[in-house]
Amino acid sequence: MKSFVYTANPTRVIFGPGASSQLPRELSRQGLRAALILSTPYQVEDADRIKNLLGSEAVGVFSEAAMHTPIEVTEKALEVTRGLKADSIVSIGGGSTTGLGKALSIRTGLPHISIPTSYAGSEMTPHLGETAKGVKTTRSDSKILPATVIYDVDLTLTLPQTLSATSGVNAIAHAVEALYAPDTNPVIALFAKEGVRALASSLPIIGNDAKDRAARSQALYGAWLCGTCLGNTTMSLHHKLCHTLGGSFNLPHAETHTILLPHTLAYNSPVVPEVMRGLAEVLVDAEGDAINGLNGLLDRLGVKRALKDYGLKEEDIDKAAAIAVNNQYANPREVKQDKIRELIRRAWAGEPARADL
Known part of the structure; x- marks a missing residue:
């Protein structure tokens, strides 16, 4: 160890x-x-x-x-x-x-x-x-x-189903980044996987029945664990992009996290194989592929997948990429502007995430 x-x-x-x-x-x-x-x-x-x-x-x-x-x-x-x-x-x-x-x-x-x-x-x-x-x-x-x-x-119990979905995926993003943070540890990894499992299994149930108390309790428990992960580790590419798009283009917080998460995980996937295997184990119907698991979760939740749906203009993509790489930060894979631009473009267009950047 x-x-x-x-x-x-x-x-x-x-x-x-x-x-x-x-x-x-x-x-x-x-x-x-x-x-x-x-x-x-x-x-x-x-x-x-x-x-x-x-x-x-x-x-x-x-x-x-x-x-x-x-x-x-x-x-x-x-x-x-x-x-x-x-x-x-x-x-x-x-x-x-x-x-x-x-x-x-x-x-x-x-x-x-x-x-x-x-x-x-x-x-x-x-x-x-x-x-x-x-x-x-x-x-x-x-x-x-x-x-x-x-x-x-x-x-x-009165949290709208769409907001339940996006705020839940926002929490999952905290856990995902904690798994490959430079200051992660075995305790946080346990919290992260359990938090993702709890949310990935409960959010689709809430999407079908907003009053399901057992699923709501499970999701709140998962959110607590995922938030604890974020509170104990360093933020990386995903949160940097979300803060860029939210602060500079006024995009909604949870929805931006939801759209970007499969793309940022796909970007880092070549250099974090152990993280990818661990996530695939706790994501429903991942079939051994964590990117598939996240794409499938968003499809089941029925959330919007395109940043353009929330007001980001195509001409803003270059500016967003430039802001995002302005200050380097901890990330398992080197952050390059041309690749980040393409990542943002895919998220802007609403394309499914794929690991070919």
Whole structure:
């Protein structure tokens, strides 16, 4: 066995049906009495429900969280946080709300309790991606990690099936990159394979029956594991491309991850044969080929496969490729602009991924 270093992140996890009802007890455990609740404009109802649950221990709701954590939204939320004299942050929602919670927490030092309602997994990472003037940058700091994460399957039952699919594949992407990260280790590999298995088996069931509680629980469990993988390893080509396309071209986060994942795995496949074999074992109907497995999963989920469907223009492909290779980063295969351009073109056109780049 190779030598490795493994550091466990100190997040407290509360998992189970109705788990969000334990929030008042969790605030009391930490000696907190003035929580600011965060949401997107589309989840105000969820935020209000949490506010009612907390009663006098909630000082207000900020419901303007947005994709890619724009700096201007963070600055506005920061003024509200200070004006209300909040002593803690409670985020309820997907990656957008979690990102805002992280941005506020790292700036103020206030503890952040995250209640995820999707499968993005960012609540388990010390990473924060922020967008300023059309450029998305990522930083990592252990202080960015939420202090507590509450996984309540009941809050995911109304997650639309299409968003369930794309946020779930987004989580799978975290695990896939963790398997070939330069700082991976056997513990994370176990988490990654189990997370992929849980999501790949449960997401198609959710696609047929959004109220299937067993499948929803399995998917939330998988998302937790996959998010933990991302929180413990270095991001590579896949996340770099997603941040480029999201931050510079305002493409939706989960959908971009979903479209790109088979292509980025195919790009790296020639140099990570062990990873490819491991993924093929946990992907449904992969038939020994992980790329087949991912292509097939996206087909079963019925998600859109083309970046052009989300607004990327053909003339943007060259610019996206140039931005993506501007700063070299950890990736098992050398990143070359001409090949990345072709990868993006295939994803733009909606072609199935194939390992011939």
